[in-house]
Amino acid sequence: MNIPRLFPTLIAMMIAAVPAVAIEPAVSGDSAANGLRHSILRISSTNQAYDFFQPWVKKEPENRRGVGALIEGGRILVTADLIENANLIELEKADAPGKVTAAIELVDFDCNLALLRPLDPAFLEGMIPLRLDATAANGDEATVVQVEPNGELAKTTGRITSVTIGGYPFMNLGLLVFKFSAPLQQRDWSFTLPVVRNGALCGVLMRYDSRNQTSEVIPPPVIAHFLKEADGGTYRGFARLGVSFSSLRDPQFRRYLGLENAGGIYVTQVAPDSSASKGGVRKGDVILAVDGMELDEDGNYNDPDFGKILFSHLTNTRKHPGDECDVRIFRDRKAMTLSVRTEVPDDGKRPSATYSGGKPPKYVVLGGLVFLELSRDYLREWGGNWREKAPQRLVYLDAFQDEMPADRGRIVILSQVLPSPRTIGYEHLENLVVSRVNGREIKSLEDLAAAAGQPGNGFQRIDFEEDPKTIFLDSQAVQDSNAELMEQYGLPALQRL
Amino acid sequence: MFRILFFGILFFVTGVQASRIGESLVRIEATSMEPNYNTPWNPGDVISGAGTGFVIPGKRIMTNAHVVGNARFLTVSKEGDPQPWIARVAHVAHDCDLALLEVEREEFFSGTSPLEFGGIPAIESMVSVYGYPIGGTRLSVTRGIVSRIDFQTYTHSGLDSHLAVQIDAAINPGNSGGPVMQAGKVVGVAFQGFRGDVAQNVGYMIPTPVVDRFLKDVEDGRYDRYVDLALTYESLFNPAARKALGLADDNRGVVVSSVYATGSSDGVVEPGDVLLKIDGLDISSDGTIPIDANGPVPLTEVVERKFKGDSVVLEVLRGGKRKTLVVPLHSPWPFTLQASAYDEKPRFVVFGGLVFQPVDWNFMEAHDPDNQRLNYLFDYFVEDGIHEAMKEPVVIGSILPDPVNSYAGEFLHSPVESINGERIRSIEDVAAAFAKPVDYHVISLLGDQRPIVLESNLVEEARPRILERYGVTSEQNLEK
Known part of the structure; x- marks a missing residue:
């Protein structure tokens, strides 16, 4: 029997956040900042994962602590990895003693988001939910909120440096990510942190690289999709098209395919039983446009809010599962349009x-x-x-x-x-x-x-x-x-x- | 005349002294050229090394294959005689790391005493290792005992394993090919060991059954390689398994797991057969047989001592009935793909700056590719029967960047499925497929990749440019 040793990799990959340069007291006169204190909660989650080598036992428990944001409906938004395998989740206000146990209302590992709810709803009395700011875009300033041991807020302002489709920690699904640059400091309770702008929530920080001072933030469109699904009765999540593709920059390859106009990507594989395979997309098709948006040779379309973004944002975030999506393809030297019903595959x-x-x-x-x-x-x-x-x-x-x-x-x-x-x-x-x-x-x-x-x-x-x-x-x-x-x-x- | 002298010496001398051995030992200086699988058109890197050899009857010198592998120029010199003599490889067996050398001028052998071979030395008995290891230029002798007799991987090929004897006498670089002596006879050829930081006082020698087999194999003037059953078997210790297969509780028999297509047993032995006897020898439930006095050895030892064209007789239990099977033995070609190869030229085809190469151990060693699909094809080439579909996987081994292939960089190390509609089963197929007159050369790759398309006029245009820029002296080599 050869049981290899385990390495706590996931944790190492997550933020090892961040000490403060200067503690910025909640500046007087800044009503939004004062309000913020009543919108965030410290969250401590004791997690215990199963040991897949001995699936009948659990590994040693570990503790993850972060800051969550109260949103409407008495729910607290955090990243899913904070509460992954949670045994006990406790909430604490920033500036008042007292802990209360919380339950997970919803978790989606595709988008790395979860909603928590205190078992005692009275705990949230007097608190003010944050609304979602959907206007944040590339180049905008935003503020990451940490909590000092004494309950003071520590706010670090930074800038959204780019908007891309990035890998989320759990699944093979690329969703929109804000790359965010801020001089964050090492502090407790920083496994996950809210990002605010104009007194509203504009993201949840999920990864931090202290050497480069860059972080990755789950942006408003992903949060909004998650919340809309959460409010819609049965939660369905994020759909996938199920295609692998290759760029079509190579002019020799374009001439061979008979492509006269610019743009388009080449489908190299269609996952069995996927939305694309059911919708009739085949290996070897060229995808010219998705949902009316023309794709460039790398598969990007021109998003009105974020500029050049990979088309998967259209199918997995802008569309909801079950929606029909027009996929314009080029096959055998002819263009045609397929209607693909987007679905969430069963992992x-x-x-x-x-x-x-x-x-x-x-x-x-x-x-x-x-x-x-x-x-x-x-x-x-x-x-x-x-x-x-x-x-x-x-x-x-x-x-x-x-x-x-x-x-x-x-x-x-x-x-x-x-x-x-x-x-x-x-x-x-x-x-x-x-x-x-x-x-x-x-x-x-x-x-x-x-x-x-x-x-x-x-x-x-x-x-x-x-x-x-x-x-x-x-x-x-x-x-x-x-x-x-x-x-x-x-x-x-x-x-x- | 020579033979009489030879017997005379050994007859009179039992406890041989180093001075006598000195008359049989030679120091071998080898200059070899190691082919470069990254730039396969180049002749390779010149490397020089030294090893030991010893004179055996028939005016031949025995040494290790790894001393003379890829050799271009060989000299041998005798102890106490500074003159180098030009030698050449008469026979080389890379699968058991042995070689025989001949010396151009026969005068070399005057004054030498050929050594005679003994048997397998007993565990704990004393042996002496002679040779020219690092640390000086004169003959060196080290002494130790026989620690273990077992099958070992012969690292020269990296794939073959044969009987080997572990001794605790120091074996160091330069000792390779030297005789290990006991009671005046050669009982082994020193050949490999561990680096000092891995294990200490562990050296290995090739025992005489392996040496004898090599000498017998080359009697007809050529070396035919080892033969193999090309099957896997599993021990039968489990009482339930024994009962289910209808076997008595007598600790006998092993069950066949896989029979590799194209191997010796293919079509004769079936998976699920219980092997009871091999050439009349009872097989234990752990797969060992009592072949000689040195205790049980794996049943393959019977095959180890056979030659191409020989047969082995298996007694099996199939479906509850006893059967006698005769397996004609030959060398299974697909396995050699996974062994280090020597004295071979790299094969390749350069087309549009893409360097197509067949996948074998040498290629993998030189490129250390990161491509999962390529690694799969190599690792499971025989086990998963990939060899039934192709002689060898072919990949884009490297890319010589040029405008004609500027978008092909991502396809480095990708295995090729077909070219211009022709399925690729060997490097020869690549050359043939590109010879087809087409406007667009289409290279389809295995897995989820787009095809590479090269316009033939652009390829022609780029051809002299690429050859000149990258110093490519030849566009293809299909010969080993």
Whole structure:
């Protein structure tokens, strides 16, 4: 059994914010600043993640502390990573003692945002919600709000230096990001911070690079989309088109395709079962325009508010799931328009899920063999450089999963073996892809659990895609030793589905 | 005459002294040219090195393949005789790190005493290592005991593993190819060890079964490489697995996991077969056999001692019935892609400043590519049966920047799927596909990438410019 050591990478990647140059007292006469004090809360979240190597246990708890902004409806807006795997969330006013427990009302890891609500609504009495300032744009000044231990606000003013589509921490989804430059200082309670402008909220700071004094801020359009979805009954989130594309700058390639006018991007892959694939977009199409907006050779359109922005902003943020979106394409030297209904893909149905959202991982232990569904969470247990360190076959399966048939189902793996008399000779097996159990094809852990319920001739037969290809367990012996196995390895249950 | 003398010496001398060994030892100076897989049209870098060799019967000198790999010019000199003699490689076996040298002028051998080979030395018995390691120019002797006899990877090829004997006598750079002696006979050829910061007093020698096999293989004037069953098997310790396969609780037999397509066992052995005997020897449930007195060794040792064209007889249990299978043995070609290659010229095709190269270990070593898909093709070339679809993966190994390819930079190290509609299965296919007269050369890549399109008139225009600018002396080489 070879359990690699874990590295706390996510935390290291997050802000290691920020000490103050000068404490700027809430300047008298600045009513907005005085008001601000009544709109922000200190948030302390004790988080405990599951250990994907031993999915039945949780790792050591850790504490993340940040500042949240009160918005209308008695809700507090924070980043999702602040409260990821939260066991206990406590709120505290900036200038008054007393803590109150809060619950997560909504969390979306796509956009890294969450809404909290105090269990006792009376706690918010006298506080003033912040409204969202949707006008912030490139070049504008804005202020990051931190709280000193004594309750004073520490405000650092900086500037939005660029507006781009950037990677958010959890999922493979590019959403709008403000790059923000401010001389932020190291302070407690800075895991996530509100950014304000004209007395209104204009972003949530999610990453900070102290060396370059640059930070990344979740901008108003993403927050507004999140809140609109939150207010709309069933939360659907952010849609994805599901295309990979390549730039069309190369004039030789343009001439070959027969493109006479400028602009357009080349579709290199369409994810199976995605909005684009259902809408008829194919590999090899050139996308000329999305939702009426012409695309340049890199896939940018001219946004009235933010200038050149990648077209995905149109499909995932400006549009809401279920909306129809016109995609003008060029195929076989002819232009045509497809109507694509934008959808939110179910990450949990991918062969290797990107992020489980802190949900307890599923597992099945069969006579000491530990089975899991392959996921990015599992691979990340190998640390920041998991792409090099994790078992390479699993890394490749994760990387190339969009090329698998749409009905591939989940990739189920034997992650490790808890040695017992039943598993003699199998101790060295780990990270093998399960193809069949007792003759039944395995496309999910539920399949595996069901198949294991029907052993043939007294044996549990497990087939793998790799060597050793097939192993057997004595099904009666497995059954009889379950209690002993649970006792020996401290398993609370033999499965969680 | 020579032979009589040879036997005479060894007959009379049992506890051989260094002075006598000195008559058999040679110091080898090699100048080699290491091909550069980054600029494959260049002749390569000149490297010089030194190693040890020893005279064996038949006026030949035995040494390691890694002493003379890629050699362009070789000289040998005798202990106490400053004159260098010009030598050449008669046979080289890169898969077991052995080579035989001949000396241009026969007079060299006058006054030398060829050494004779012994068997596998016993664990804990004393051995002496002779050679010309760093630290001086004269003959050096170190002494130690036999620590372990086991299969080891031979690092020269990096892929092959054979029997090797671990000794605790110091083996240092320059010792390579020198004889390890016991009771007046050569019991091994010193060949590899660990750097001092990794492990101490661990040196390895090639034992005589491997040496004997090499000498026998070259008797017909050429070296045919090792043969292999090209299958994997799993031990059968688990009682449930034994019962399910219908086996008695007798600690015998291993189960076949994979049989590699195009390998020796392909079409003869099937996955799931239980191997019970190999050439009449009982196979234990851990896959070992009692082949000689030195304790159990992996069943592949039977195959290790065989030659191309030989067969091996397997007794298997298939579907509850005993069967006798005869496996005709040959070398599995696809595996060599994953071994270091020597005495080969890099193959390539330069087209429009894109350098197409076949993927093999040498390429991977030189380029250390970051491309996940390429790494997959290389790592799983045999295991996933990729070799059934192509002789070798071909990639854009490097790009010589020019206006004709200024947008191709992102495709560095991308594996090629097809060119001008022709599927690419080897570097030869690349040359053939570009020979087609087309207006647009279309290079399709594996995975989610756009094709590269090069206009043929622009390619022609760029051709002399690129060759001149980058000093490309040849646009292609398809020969190893």
